[in-house]
Amino acid sequence: MNVSLDAIEDAVFKQINGKGVVALPVLKGIEAALDAGLQVKINMVVKKGMNESQILPMARHFKGTDVILRFIEFMDVGNYNGWDLNNVVSKKQIIDTIHKEMPLESAQEHYYGEVASRFRYMDGTGEIGVISSVTDSFCGTCTRMRLSADGKFYTCLFASDGFDIKEKLRKGLTDEELETELISLWGKRKDRYSDERSEGKHKKRKKIEMSYIGG
């Protein structure tokens, strides 16, 4: 189960959610999920000027627990999040910040195409992950396809358009035909938005919103 939690100290958490909600109900929900036997991952988007002060408190809180904390560089997803490169806290800055207090070493990926780089605490008390789509992009090993709630298939988180799978299914596409169609679409994709951003070659375009396709 993935839980989004961008701060653990109430003052910062309240500022982010803008509703005066404190972190405790989220932390209780995480405890309940762990008690129910679920594997929990926490996603924390780190944005300069907003919550970089929370990197250490979050790491301290979840170190030694069964929860895997994943830090995500602030990305230009969708069209309305006001992204600016100056607001990105890099993977290196995140790791250096934690490493000074709680030494880390890099760990092997669990599987091909894993989006988070893994780092484990050298004292054996767990691990963290960093998703570094801005400063250390990984389009070359991207294996993620996404399906929107209205039945469109997207081959990139930053795509403008999707392929209308729902329409084809409504016309009676069989499971085998669907598989062939998806393999064909995936085989033709040329997406490498984050690599192009790193190279300064990405073009401004309208993108699908995260809320349509999930993370």
Ligand code: SF4
């Ligand atoms: S930018 Fe697109 S192709 Fe690159 S890793 Fe992200 S989803 Fe995959």
